[in-house]
Amino acid sequence: MKRTLETKPQLVQISAAWNSRVGAPLGRNQYVELEIKKPKANGTSTKLPANQKPCEKMAEAIVMDGGKRGQLVKVCADPACRVHHPNTPSPQQVERERAEERKRIEKEKLAITTRHRILATILQRVSAPLKKADLLAVAHYLIGHLSYSQVPTLAKRHKVEAKKDSASAQELLAKQVGAYDESELCKLLLEISLLDSAYQRSTASSNDVLMDAAKRYRVDAEKLQKAVAVEIAATRNKKTKVKTKLEGRTTAA
Ligand SMILES: [Zn+2]
Structure with a gap:
């Protein structure tokens, strides 16, 4: 191989590898190996595949590695050649x-x-407090970013009902709050912020934003709890009374 290169120093040195370093034999991504066959006598050479067509830049090359090491082949290594590198x-x-x-x-x-x-x-x-258009911008942003479970909750609280084939509950909410005044918008912003805290049953969490807000607004949580307990007991009593009445009726019959 060395002797071949000595006798033909103009040979292009090519590698069987796809890529090659600069200065090393050309990688396969840089040349097309040509298989030029002798043209047939009747001259049907028009529909030959590209690698069987000669070109002006065609050169003789020597394979420097791999199974064909030392073999002389014809290659086209010119990226500007329209025949062999049409996509370059x-x-x-x-x-x-x-x-x-x-x-x-x-x-x-x-x-x-x-x-x-x-x-x-x-x-x-921007200055505090926010103007109505700003409050609405915040409200629209928050409505657009409600979690999957928050959407039905907030929709129900604002008596928004998404019917089939109509806009989504989120879109209807966004539309509805457009008609709210400043005070309603302020309420809505806080409502959304406290929604998760208000709807979660366990109050074990260390940062209870609902209770923090309750303190700020001087809400007597204990007093409210007692009132709720009384209400629930009253409803339960009413139900039991109705139930015993009905049961009495059935046993009497
Ligand atoms: Zn070519």
Whole structure:
């Protein structure tokens, strides 16, 4: 092989490997091995596969490794050859695509940076308490991000009922709160924030936001609990009375 290279130093050195390092024999991704057959006498060479067609850039190569080590073959290693590398974009096309990509990235960067600047300017100008349109924006955001279980709960509390073939409960809620005034919107924001805490049965959690809010609003939780206990007992008594009455009737009959 060494002697072959000495006698034919112009040979292209190729590798059986797909990829190769710079300076090493060309990897298979960089050349197409050609199988040029002698043209038939009747000249039916038009529909040959690409690797059986010759081209101007065709060169003789020597396989440097693998099972065909030392063999001389014909290759085309020119990425600009339209016959053997039809999918390789031209350098001009690559440059144009790169320029377009750069332009697109710059445009995106400009847009997002501007939006960040807009947010910063809004936040500079916002003042407490929030105005109605701001409260509505927060309410719409929260409604849009309700959890799966929160949607029916909140919908029921606001007497919103999603019927079949109509908008979703979330959409109906968003629409309905659009008509709320400031005080209703304020209530809604706190309501959503306390929803999970109010609907969970166990009060073991260390940060009980409902009870924290109750303290802030001077709600006497113990007093309320007693009142609820009395109500539940009363309802139970009523039910038992009705039940015993009915039972008495059936036994009498
Ligand atoms: Zn070629």
